Amino acid sequence: MEKTYYNPDDLKKFGNVGEFQKELADKFFDYYGTVFADSALSAREKSLIALAVAHAVQCPYCIDAYTEESLEKGYSEEQMMEAVHVATAIRGGASLVHGVQMMNKVDKLSM
Amino acid sequence: MKSLIAQSHSLSDPNVQIDVINNHNDKVKNLDKFEKKLDEIGLLPLKPTGIEIFQINVGYMCNMTCKHCHVDAGPDRKEIMTKETLQYCLDALKDSDIQTVDLTGGAPEMNPHFRWFVDEVSKLGKHIIVRSNLTILDTRKFEDLPQFMADRGVEITCSLPFYSKRRTDIQRGEGTYDKSMTVLKILNEIGYGKEETGLLLNLVYNPVGAFLPPDQESLKQDYKERLWNDHSIVFNDLFTITNLPISRYLHFLVMSGNLEEYMEKLITSFNPSAAMGVMCRNTISIGWDGSLYDCDFNQMLQMKTNHGAPDHIKNWNLKKLNSREIVVNQHCFGCTAGAGSSCGGAVT
Numbered sequence: 200m201e202k203t204y205y206n207p208d209d210l211k212k213f214g215n216v217g218e219f220q221k222e223l224a225d226k227f228f229d230y231y232g233t234v235f236a237d238s239a240l241s242a243r244e245k246s247l248i249a250l251a252v253a254h255a256v257q258c259p260y261c262i263d264a265y266t267e268e269s270l271e272k273g274y275s276e277e278q279m280m281e282a283v284h285v286a287t288a289i290r291g292g293a294s295l296v297h298g299v300q301m302m303n304k305v306d307k308l309s310m
Numbered sequence: 311m312k313s314l315i316a317q318s319h320s321l322s323d324p325n326v327q328i329d330v331i332n333n334h335n336d337k338v339k340n341l342d343k344f345e346k347k348l349d350e351i352g353l354l355p356l357k358p359t360g361i362e363i364f365q366i367n368v369g370y371m372c373n374m375t376c377k378h379c380h381v382d383a384g385p386d387r388k389e390i391m392t393k394e395t396l397q398y399c400l401d402a403l404k405d406s407d408i409q410t411v412d413l414t415g416g417a418p419e420m421n422p423h424f425r426w427f428v429d430e431v432s433k434l435g436k437h438i439i440v441r442s443n444l445t446i447l448d449t450r451k452f453e454d455l456p457q458f459m460a461d462r463g464v465e466i467t468c469s470l471p472f473y474s475k476r477r478t479d480i481q482r483g484e485g486t487y488d489k490s491m492t493v494l495k496i497l498n499e500i501g502y503g504k505e506e507t508g509l510l511l512n513l514v515y516n517p518v519g520a521f522l523p524p525d526q527e528s529l530k531q532d533y534k535e536r537l538w539n540d541h542s543i544v545f546n547d548l549f550t551i552t553n554l555p556i557s558r559y560l561h562f563l564v565m566s567g568n569l570e571e572y573m574e575k576l577i578t579s580f581n582p583s584a585a586m587g588v589m590c591r592n593t594i595s596i597g598w599d600g601s602l603y604d605c606d607f608n609q610m611l612q613m614k615t616n617h618g619a620p621d622h623i624k625n626w627n628l629k630k631l632n633s634r635e636i637v638v639n640q641h642c643f644g645c646t647a648g649a650g651s652s653c654g655g656a657v658t
Binding site for chain 1: 472473474476477517519521522523524525528529532
């Protein structure tokens with residue numbers, strides 16, 4: 200067992216997942232490439248969305264990759280941090296909105 | 311901050327720099343070599359397409375000590391081109407149809423013969439580009455230079471590594487951004503950057519860290535929007551330039567533990583189209599002492615023109631220089647990564 204679960208060098212080995220199941224890996228990476236291509240949204244916009252999502256799913260590989268990608272797409276530190284706050288707001292809001300469920304239950308149980 | 315050379319730092323030695331980018335550790339040692347990549351696409355030996363740009367480094371003295379500077383320039387550098395060597399440059403230019411003279415440094419304005427030389431080149435009818443750090447024009451000694459350059463139709467290409475104060479000041483020193491904005495406004499006031507005047511004002515972006523530049527066109531739109539909205543500043547073009555792993559930028563890469571990753575990134579991003587358009591194919595670089603180089607980066611690594619071509623301005627021979635073999639090494643990957651990089655920005 201490794202001393203840590205995450206090793207930055209493992210990101211470069213991502214493509215190796217195809218060694219155990221090539222067909223699905225090929226389909227995934229083909230899909231991945233298409234998702235991030237310029238289309239209705241630009242590749243630039245998609246990189247900032249990916250940075251926010253990386254924080255929401257707390258993927259260290261994705262945070263490394265899309266931080267660098269966002270810098271190389273010309274985003275400023277402020278823009279990148281605002282994207283992280285969007286992820287944070289949605290995550291926080293997702294918890295808080297359940298407060299309504301709690302209030303409903305309190306109502307139901309209370310006299 | 312002192313220059314690396316004033317600190318007697320080992321990385322001020324070009325031979326040490328070349329060794330580091332080739333042999334820093336096993337990983338770096340095993341990376342593809344630039345010559346091999348050129349060979350694979352049929353570009354070895356790399357030959358000029360014809361010299362169109364005569365780039366003179368008139369001295370390494372500068373009022374600033376930027377963290378990424380490939381020249382290791384600063385106030386403590388005393389290397390300055392003499393009037394005699396500048397005259398050799400004029401003699402070479404007189405007899406050639408090279409149309410563009412590109413003045414760089416250090417801060418080229420600090421050469422004591424700068425004004426005389428600009429006048430003389432101007433008389434030859436050549437197009438002059440001055441690479442300015444902007445802040446030098448915010449000092450009393452040089453405050454008349456914007457008008458001087460405007461009167462001679464000089465194109466100004468200046469450093470502004472990002473449109474935000476934070477990132478600019480991190481790389482170029484506290485207060486640089488504000489001074490730069492002050493000078494850009496002065497340049498705008500005398501007509502620079504305005505379409506109707508023909509006075510060209512271009513900005514240079516370079517990454518403040520170990521990453522590649524963004525797409526030039528899209529970043530230019532961001533710069534235009536931000537500088538106009540925040541400061542009412544206009545400019546003509548934006549050039550994105552990749553940092554090459556030499557001198558102070560190499561020092562940063564080594565000290566921050568980014569060297570391997572950065573070299574690997576440059577190499578995996580090798581773009582054959584960018585290699586076709588590298589600036590050394592249409593440029594000659596003249597050092598402060600008159601030595602000739604294939605580019606300003608080779609100059610800093612003291613890799614002179616070679617393979618039988620003249621290596622000093624005294625022996626200028628355009629025909630021989632146009633048929634020379636360009637000297638390359640691992641730092642050249644900086645000019646061929648992604649969209650490519652040159653003193654005029656992306657090359658693809």
